[in-house]
Amino acid sequence: MSHARLASALLALLTACRQPSPPPEKIEPEPPTPATTAATPTPGPRPGADAVPPVRKDGTVYAESELMGTRVSINVWVGPPDQADAAAAGQAIREAFAEMVRLEGIMSEWQPDSELSHLGDVAGGEPQRLSPELLEVLRRSREIAEDTGGAFDPTFHGVGQLWSFRPGAKPPSPEAIAAALSLVGWQHLELDPAAGTGRLAKPGMRLGLGAIGKGYAADVASALLARKGFPNHVVEVGGDTFAAGHKDGKPWMVGIQRPDGPGVVGAVPASDLAVVTSGDYQRFFEYEGKRYAHIIDPKTGWPVPAERSPKSVTLVAKTGTDADAYCTAVAVMGVDAGFAFAEAHEGLDVVIITQDDELRVTSGLRDVLVLPDPPAADAPSPAGSVDGERQLP
Ligand code: AMP
Ligand code: MG
Numbered sequence: 001m002s003h004a005r006l007a008s009a010l011l012a013l014l015t016a017c018r019q020p021s022p023p024p025e026k027i028e029p030e031p032p033t034p035a036t037t038a039a040t041p042t043p044g045p046r047p048g049a050d051a052v053p054p055v056r057k058d059g060t061v062y063a064e065s066e067l068m069g070t071r072v073s074i075n076v077w078v079g080p081p082d083q084a085d086a087a088a089a090g091q092a093i094r095e096a097f098a099e100m101v102r103l104e105g106i107m108s109e110w111q112p113d114s115e116l117s118h119l120g121d122v123a124g125g126e127p128q129r130l131s132p133e134l135l136e137v138l139r140r141s142r143e144i145a146e147d148t149g150g151a152f153d154p155t156f157h158g159v160g161q162l163w164s165f166r167p168g169a170k171p172p173s174p175e176a177i178a179a180a181l182s183l184v185g186w187q188h189l190e191l192d193p194a195a196g197t198g199r200l201a202k203p204g205m206r207l208g209l210g211a212i213g214k215g216y217a218a219d220v221a222s223a224l225l226a227r228k229g230f231p232n233h234v235v236e237v238g239g240d241t242f243a244a245g246h247k248d249g250k251p252w253m254v255g256i257q258r259p260d261g262p263g264v265v266g267a268v269p270a271s272d273l274a275v276v277t278s279g280d281y282q283r284f285f286e287y288e289g290k291r292y293a294h295i296i297d298p299k300t301g302w303p304v305p306a307e308r309s310p311k312s313v314t315l316v317a318k319t320g321t322d323a324d325a326y327c328t329a330v331a332v333m334g335v336d337a338g339f340a341f342a343e344a345h346e347g348l349d350v351v352i353i354t355q356d357d358e359l360r361v362t363s364g365l366r367d368v369l370v371l372p373d374p375p376a377a378d379a380p381s382p383a384g385s386v387d388g389e390r391q392l393p
Pocket of ligand 1: 151152153154156208209210211212277278279294295296297327328332
């Protein structure tokens with residue numbers, strides 16, 4: 001079947017809202033009720049802050065909040081509403097949000113008094129004592145930077161700080177970019193885990209954890225929920241999802257957002273898995289007819305060029321931390337190299353949507369990814385089995 005016919009057939013099916021079988025449990029957040037909004041942590045007590053989110057008909061307790069510059073949601077499966085301890089679940093969710101606020105205070109490159117910012121302020125100087133959380137994220141960042149040949153690199157911020165991706169922004173001058181490139185290089189991030197210290201070797205170096213911090217926060221929140229007695233839950237931090245355990249005996253279904261509008265392209269069944277999406281549509285500006293998106297190639301200091309940039313990468317891995325960082329790395333590598341990297345890498349799988357709306361799916365996901373069923377009459381083979389390629393409807 002031609003791509004065009006397949007595409008229109010799939011579109012018809014999507015439009016008809018036909019659910020795959022078994023129907024996926026949408027984990028897209030529902031609009032918060034007043035009670036769930038009350039679970040939002042803010043500094044100091046707020047009226048209604050102890051309100052208990054209700055147990056929904058499907059046995060979940062859901063709340064969302066705005067933090068880390070993005071929307072965060074937690075959905076806990078607590079079992080049949082009549083047996084559930086909604087108060088305890090609500091309390092655990094509040095604590096998880098509060099923990100993420102604390103992590104943001106340590107790891108934000110946008111808060112001048114964060115531990116991360118301080119490390120940049122004293123770059124070139126003495127090693128600094130680091131909190132265990134920051135040390136852990138930097139240690140894993142360094143490993144993933146090495147593993148991805150520097151495609152993911154937390155020191156990208158030395159040049160990344162020259163860029164703004166707000167609509168109406170302009171690119172920095174090529175001279176400024178070239179000069180700042182000498183400040184980029186994960187090898188110059190020195191860590192001493194035994195001493196609990198870290199250091200940026202060159203004055204002027206800066207760190208940015210925008211490509212790993214959300215995934216790490218999801219992992220930490222998930223561990224906290226499990227410790228509090230709620231092992232079955234989904235934590236979503238601005239599109240980075242960690243799904244733990246199950247929902248009523250079935251895996252959670254995590255939707256893959258369409259790059260070009262509302263709705264999902266498909267869904268990944270996930271149980272103790274992270275599903276993370278990076279996309280060039282998420283933050284960008286246009287200048288003199290060219291599009292500049294927020295993922296930067298640390299080797300050039302420029303956004304990943306459109307010729308190789310995927311529209312989006314969805315990456316599945318065992319932890320949110322890994323999924324977040326590797327997802328950005330695959331986006332930097334580009335469609336072909338990124339796909340080959342993920343295919344060869346044990347424990348990583350991707351769904352890449354190309355600029356031409358082709359879906360490329362690595363072998364580990366082909367049989368599990370839930371896509372809308374093609375029409376019965378001239379059905380092509382199952383999802384993604386044609387060389388792992390499908391066309392986005
Ligand atoms: P994500 O949405 O996870 O792909 O992360 C994108 C964010 O990570 C950007 O907005 C930057 O803050 C940061 N970033 C951009 N390029 C890189 C890179 N090559 N390595 C590490 N972080 C990056
Ligand atoms: Mg990332």
